[in-house]
Amino acid sequence: MNKTIKKIMIVDDNEFDCYITSKIINNIDESIDIMEFNSSTTAIQFLEEFQNTTDKLPDFIFLDIYMPVIDGFGFLDRFNDLSDVIKSHTKICILSTTVDDLYIQKAKINSSVMFASKPVTNEFLEDLFNKTN
Template identity: 35%
Template sequence: MLDLKSKFQRVMLIDDNTIDLYITSKIITKNNFGDKIDKYTSAIKALTFLNENQVNFNELPQIIFVDIYMPQMSGFEFMLEYDKLSADLKKYCKVYIISSSIDKNDIKRANDDLNIVAFQVKTITKDFLESISSEQK
């Protein structure tokens, strides 16, 4: 009997591009990666949600995928604010930068941020999701 239970209860996607949000959520669903997918087109709104639910772990995503280039608040600006959240939240939520950028400075900046697990060029793949699942066991 195959176990079709998703690997994570909640996954948060933050990307101003609704097509990318749709494609990424479909890949996550198809690969049984997340039961519930919280989609945000605004990093500010996603941050507000995280801030309001810092102690409510049932509401928090275990995995956060965030784009770099977005209006109002970029992925890197989001990470500066994310760093101010509780240590328990940061231990529970694992952040991955998902970007169409291949700029070496962006990749270095992501790799230098202790709150970012990894940098992945869009679009996410089944292999990438499997690598996260095996890391989080």
């Protein structure tokens, strides 16, 4: 497995979806440190606090679109205001159950943000992790 992926953050208000995504990641590579946030507000606060400390930052963020307080797009807006350190270190993949083309297109506007449907698959993750080499 790709050893450059050390830490992944999952931001999803649905605890079951976090659990499933974590299990699939751990099935691929159990050495990956997974940070689960059920609040997008708490997740962005963590990133704001450690935005210049690369050993604390996730290599990937798996982000849900539909969340209370700050939805996935609000999270991306706040993320884009962070330092260049975090923006060059951390990649974002939106995971969603949406079938709404408007949301899917909005998610794909930023070419640095990936999009995948829930639940994430082993094949998708392996391909994604291999692209980071």
